Each structure stands twice: as C-alpha cells, then as structure tokens.
Amino acid sequence: MIISLPRRAVLSAALGVAGTHLLASSPAFAITPSVPHQPGIATPQQPFLYFIAFDLTAEKRQDVAALMRRWSMAADALMAGRPVPGFVDPQDAEGLSAKGLTLTFGFGPGLFLKDGKDRYNLAARRPAPLADLPRFNGDQLVPAHTGGDLCIQSCAGDPQTAFHAIRVLAALAYDTATPRWAQTGFMPSFGKGKTPRNLMGFKDGTINPDIDDPKVADRVLWAAPDDLPWMQGGTYLVARIIRMALEHWDRMKVGFQEQTMGRQKQSGAPIGGHREFQPLTLKQMDKDGNPVTAQGAHARLAAPEENEGAQILRRAYAYDNGLSYVAERWPPWRQGNEFDAGLMFLAYQQDPRTGFTKIFERMSKFDMMNQFTTHVGGGLFACPGRASGDYVGQRLLEA
C-alpha cells in the first residue's frame, strides 16, 4: 500500500536542464523507494521533438523487459552526453552533445492486450486510466499513424540531437520492436516566460496548469495515489496529430480567427480583454446581448470553468510534413498539394478519462476550430515513474 510519495523528483542528474531539481522523499511515510518522474514531462519544454511509436514483435515478456533495460541505460547515457554502451557508433562529443535532451518512455494498450491476446501476461496490470479512448466526432485517424505498444518522446535543443537519440534507441530495439509511426515537431521559444505560438499564429498553452505548485501537479498531472503501484510517479500521455487546413486559415480575416480561437491574436488576451493571463470573458455579453466570447470558441470549450475543472498539461509542438495531395469534395473541387502541417498535440494528465476525453468530447462537436483542424493520428500511453536504480517499467515487467 502506498502511503506517501514524493511527486516532484526528477532525473536531474541525467538531465542537465536548467530549472530541474530533486526534492527529498518523505522518509517518515515512504514505504516504497522514491519514485522520480521521467524527464520531458514537467521539465521545461525544449524547441524540438522527435516522437516515435513502436509495435512490439517480442514473444516473451522478458524480451520486453530486456529492451526497456537497454533503452533506459542508453537514455541515461544519451541525456548525460556519454557514449552509449554497446552501440558501435559512439556519440560524437562535438556534434551531438546532449543539448538539453530528454527521453520519455510510454506503454500503449497493446502491451497489455493486442488483437484480443494477452501476449505478455500483463492484462491484469493494465491501469484503468489507460482505457481505450472513445472515437471522437470528426476523428479521421489513419491506422499507419495511430497507436503503438511503446512510445518514445525525444526532445532537445536541436532536431539533430533529438533524432540521433531515436536512431540509437531504434537500433537497440532490433528484433524486439519495430517502428510504427513517427512525428517530428518544433516550437521555437519566444523568450523566457513567453507563451510560444503554433502555426495558426496564436499563443499555445496559455491556460496550462501551474505544475510548479505541487498540489496542482498532484491533482492534474501525476498518477493518483490509488492508481496501480507501478504507475506511481507516472502520468498518461494523449498524443494527437492534428492537421491544420493552413491555406484556408490564412485566408480568414484576423477578426474571424480571433472569434474562432476566443482570444486575440497579437496579445493572447481574451476577447474584450487586455492581458494574456487574465480570466476569459466567458460570461460577458455585448450590447446586443451576445456573448463576447462565442459559445463555440476554442478557448471557451477548453477552459476548466466549462469542463467541471478538468485540466491537462499541454506540451504541444508544431509539425510540418511538407505537402500532401488533397482532393476537395466541395466547390471549387480544388485538387492538388496542400501543406501537411499542424499541431503534434501532446498532453499529460492524471487520467485521460477525466482529462483529455472529458474536455475533447464536447470540443470535438462544438469547437469552431474544427472547421480548420482534423485529428489524423496519435496514441495513448502510460508513462510510469522510475525508481532510482530501476529501468523504466521495471516494476510492471518484473513484479
């Protein structure tokens, strides 16, 4: 039975990222080892992402465990800028140093049950929050870019570092897991304390919960005390590849874009407001008796006030996959290549059922933004904590 766990410990030694810190555990109450969180969740967001999902091809649980051990050791080395043991091509000190690298591992539903089979005798240890997501209104998830038994989120200060780590880890998975889908992303910083902008030109993440407050983080982000023991110190990741119809968006007047978003483009302030971080104008009416912030505005539908307090930690990136062919089914029946770009939405939360699903069920039906966005892929993953000396998932795979 878990009585008390330190919530905010991080792999600071492996990280080398400014702003990380390690809180002491509470010795009077802790009866399990301290369970630090994985990096790349509560740690500051880096500008570049390589996200990859794998299908497991291993037949035995011990092979999965061996992979997670190899990956964890390699990740520790990569994040510290050290050569990876057993990897023939040692990391180059000058060219591929750690650059704020974080590697975050997750387990998808397929680890516990795949095509009706409990391959690794783990079905009984599937945590309740890892319930399959419902099909949402408008979902057009492409199977080739959806799901996965394992995932790795690699974030760093440059794209080459993030990709290099994935190359090393993918090589270590040979004959155990095979790449299923991947998505790169970027989210340039606009300076400390400034909210980055996504490809729609609006600030992205203004209402993120204040996870520097341990009470908020414990309520919103980290697995609940009554979640399974192996998930303590962990969290759940919902990933969605959200394509944006940028050509259409770019032709809309800024005023219409702002009504759709429920915020002002330049300042990020609510409609009718003046400061980015002031409360939304959800109840204000204009002189004609219409709501200042439209009923279908994105910011309204995402707001905790409209979702019985539901919150998630967004850690999203812009993505840009070049062009892809589109044949419109409406006038003027335009055919041709359009930008295959949008948002690689990554959101961490204590329980997707009361987090992402709670919020997105209404959003998927009523958000004015849906005219410009389509969810085309993604996945759901449990990202456990990692006790000191353990590899990621050790208490799941060896218990």
Added chain:
Amino acid sequence: MIISLPRRAVLSAALGVAGTHLLASSPAFAITPSVPHQPGIATPQQPFLYFIAFDLTAEKRQDVAALMRRWSMAADALMAGRPVPGFVDPQDAEGLSAKGLTLTFGFGPGLFLKDGKDRYNLAARRPAPLADLPRFNGDQLVPAHTGGDLCIQSCAGDPQTAFHAIRVLAALAYDTATPRWAQTGFMPSFGKGKTPRNLMGFKDGTINPDIDDPKVADRVLWAAPDDLPWMQGGTYLVARIIRMALEHWDRMKVGFQEQTMGRQKQSGAPIGGHREFQPLTLKQMDKDGNPVTAQGAHARLAAPEENEGAQILRRAYAYDNGLSYVAERWPPWRQGNEFDAGLMFLAYQQDPRTGFTKIFERMSKFDMMNQFTTHVGGGLFACPGRASGDYVGQRLLEA
C-alpha cells in the same frame, strides 16, 4: 552587350544578415544597372530550410510576371520583417520576425518548355547551362518529388519563420502556380567557423570553394559573362533529395564509415591526416601499396583534383521525413518502417554541366557511399540576379 558586372553585391538592405555587404558597381564599364545576387546563395547558411517547387498553371507570360512581381515585393517585406502588402494576415512582430530569413527564387526548365510546348514564348531565352540533367546511375527520382517550373528556397534561424514565408508566398500564387513538392531541412550550427555535420555524423562542406574570394566566386558560382543577359548576377541550383539508409549506416564500424567517406569522423581530417582543412591524401600509399584514401572514397571522387578542377558551392541540409515503409529485396527480406531521412543537397554553380554533372557522373558509378544513399527527387533551377528596383526575373519576363 555586357562588359563588366559587379559580382558580390547582395540585397543587404533586405537581408539584415551579418556578413553581407554591398560593393559599388564599376561605373566606368557598367552599361546595365548593377545586378546584385539573390540572398541565400553566398550569404551565411542559416540552420533551417523550407524548399518548395511549383508547377505553373498560368496561361500567359504576363501572369507569370505578375506572380514574380508579387513574390519579389512580398519577399522584400518578409526578409525585412515588415507586413506583406495585400496579405490579410500581417506578420506578427513578436512571433514571426525575420530571424535572418532569406528567400531565393529559381526558374526550372518547365518555364521555357513543358511537355514540348513553349507556353510563354520563352524557349529562345533558355540559358544553355539549364540543359536537362542526364539520368545518373542509380537515380530513383520520384516524379512527385522531382522537377518544378519555379522554386523558392526559404532559409531562416527557425523553422517557423522559414515556413511562414512559404505560406505567404504560396497564398500569393493561388491560380497561377500550384505546389509540386517541398522538403524541409535543418543544419544546426556547431559554432562559427566550424563545419556542420550531416546525419551520417561526418562534417559536410569542408571542401567548399572560398567564395569570399571574388575571383573564385566569379569562376565557380556566378553565371559566366557570356551567359544570357537576364542571368547576369545569377547562378544555377541543383537540388537532390538524397535518402540515406541510416539503419544500415549506423551498424557499420567507424573505420569502415571513414574509408567510405575518405575522411576521419571526429576531426574531418583526411585518412592518415591530422587537420580538417589539409589536402586530401589522394596519392599516398600504405605499406602494402594500397591507396590510403580508397579509390572509391566519397571525398576523393568529390575532389576538384579528380574532376579537372570542377567545383560547386554546397549549401546542403539534413532532412527528416519521419518513417516510410521499405520492403528489402535481399536477405533477410526485412520489411517495415525505416527512417525517411538524409540530405537535402543544394548546390549552386556557374554551369551544372561543368559543375554537378561533371562531378556526379563518376560519383554515381564509383562512390562507395552509394551503398547507403539513393537520389529520390530534386530539380534544376536558374536563379537570376536581381537589378535594383526590379522583381526577380523581370529582364527575362519583360524583355
């Protein structure tokens, strides 16, 4: 008749990039207006690229001219960080400032002759160096990622800025040109004066000609004095999407990689040498009488000494398109997703016939590197100079 032209003038006013400068024209001899070069060629390479090729759908030459005028004016504004006239979504001062943006325009063979038709009555003005490239040994060019009547190279300090400019320019092309293919890229800087490394982990661009020397630039880079008048101050771009079999490369021992490259991985020095910029060891033999640098080594085959002095200016980027499905035709008949990544090779030169083609004809047959690389797309473009007050291509399209 062109007697003398300044070679190294650049659009410094529009650029705002450190290290650019504007040489005065030679008033005693110049009988045409000063023809500055386009930015993004001889100017310092930025870390991020968005490259896009368009097919022209315009029926009349004047529509092409109007597009080039719109593009040129918008490019001037974007590069200066000013709002784009006539574009509904003004550039955001905080989020999307110029950040070293350069926009470089090129004309493909299809502007002059497409499917046997001289659509715009321009065939007679096609410059000889814009002759179609031959099919090279091993070419596997995918039509959907090859060719194009127009191209834009957008380079900047972050990917969002580079992409934003392309979005604006693509919107201005509506009903005149349609996107054909695009490729993003990155090439993180390792510090001033240090050669960047590509995804193979080797330094990329060590033997680039010293174009700070005007004599070298005039001989290697800029269109010859006897090229067509509208190409004065211009250059020719060969773009090749070169996919790397990274999974295979990563499994090779470093010694074999170095033999293949003809250089040492860490230092970039020639095989048997000690410094990156010392001459290659092309004639040295080992004690068994074998060449120290293998006959098929990449660096040997690329060297001017082995190509009758032929040189090109490489301005290449790493690219990373995530995963794509591969089914091997050899044991162990591996099938699955592999990294769709490699090099977005961009090379500028005075004449592709004596530049890229001269070098690559032998390379495509004998380079040991070909075991790990495949050319899967690209294009050939004439990038004219731009006289002060002109739009890009004005002397071609209005003469």
